[in-house]
Amino acid sequence: MSLIEESNTGSGTENPEAGRIQDTAWSLNEVWIRYGSWAVTACNLTIFFCLWEIFARSGAVNPLFLPSASDMFAALWNGLTTSAPPGAVISGSIRDHLFYSLSNLGIGLAIACVIGVPAGLLMGGNRYVETILSPYVWALASLPRIALVPLFILFLGFTVKMQITIITLSAVFPIIINSWAGVKTTEKSLLAAARVFGASRRELYTKVVLPYTLPFIIAGIQQGIGRGLIGVIIAEIFGGSRGLGYLVNRSADTFNSALMYAVLFLLVVVSLSLIQITRWLEAYVAPWRRINTL
């Protein structure tokens, strides 16, 4: 009943609400809870690489199989900061191949989004589209994409087009399936609420279904990045003379294990960074889901 009194008295001199949300300083403990895991991870990785270095230098394994960590980092640094001289055993440095692979991944992912998001939304929104498309989506999604590589080499040759096609095909299905699932799982009560307050059919889609589905779409893109990166490497290992996949293959062929480890390490870093970016994006557009997930 305090409600009524307050609304009647209107603007009182003191604002009782002012005290409800306050800024507080962080205690040391809270700082630790928030940033402690970073410190632990930093120590953890440092110890890991130190142990690796000691183990590799002890001579217990052939350096061809396991180069020392410092050699790997040297090769990585070297490859990222310099260009390979013309006529070297491996043409192009890590940097050149990285840009090539990333731009292909970017193009492939963009095409996958342009196709996948509308396809998924349509499948979720229209029963006929769903019925017609779903067997193809499930069939192609469950087919190991690597099996299609020979086919596309046959069609398109050892070209960038072939590589981008494989990347797109790898990335598009998680995007379709997630967008589709997002539309299908839109909470009934949200739709009912929007309808009660007068939303048209169009508004139900634009103002309820689409915002609800957005985090699903981003989750789909997140999976698409992982799959797309696999597509990049497969396409380049099978048929290509550029890119990180080619570089892994080529460095193994030339017994340059430091370079090979450097590329593998770089792939981990690239993959994790891209996925982390989509996580931030998801947390930004859908903060209500953050508390439900890890």
Place this chain on the structure above:
Amino acid sequence: MNLANSKQLETAPDPAPARTAETAAPIIVSKGLTVGYKLHRERKKLTALRDITLSVNRGEFVVLVGPSGCGKTTFINAISGLVEPWEGSIEVSGKPVTGPGPDRSMVFQDYALMPWRTVESNIRMPFEFQNLGLSKQEIDDRVSNCLELVDLTGFEKSFPYELSGGMKQRVGIARALVIQPDILLADEPFAAIDAMTREAMQSELEQIVTRTGQTVVFITHSIDEAIALADRVVVISFRPGRIKEVVDINLPRPRFEYDVKMLPEYSELREHIWRLVKDEALQSARGV
């Protein structure tokens, strides 16, 4: 305690004169209403409500009580225009219901707040979907008044997931009241809220609608909640739902203030309604 209350009763003026004065004008008229659902997968139809004839007067607070699955929700969905009658008719302000409209709004059990919208944006939402011919200034005023009414000033920019259940439902109530509907429909709005907060919110709701004079159709499982709020309690039987009995509640308002639970009539009413509901609840629990 009891004495103090009865003394208050004698001296207090009739707390809600408007409610009895306007009884002549029914705003919701349901005649032989039968509604159900199609179960696509099983090629069957499920009749949720059968032959409901009920009229609700303007400014009246009607509470529907009945076991789970008796079709209470279907009834308010029919009033709101979310479902169409199979047989019979349902009229609001003399016109058959053809779909949702700005004269009716609803409060949902699971709040149904858009999680991507702030508190303020959620309350503003009804204006985005329907043009009530209000200027931007008028809309702003209504939104801030409603925020104040439900005691959420200062939480405009919060998101629903940052609020407690009780606060979320205050947002739900504000969103329903902001369009100033003639009829407020409430589908077990306090069912998911803890007992203490629930009683406070019941009292707040009672006072708000007493002031605004809205007609309320309210669903609950709780007999106590029904008696705390209703002018009339409609007891509905288990599937398919039929009206079993309509019980008038002539207790003084505001009921929280008067502590009506201490009155002897209260326990009589409670006993009476419980007897009506008991068999139905048992049937519902068995899932017959």
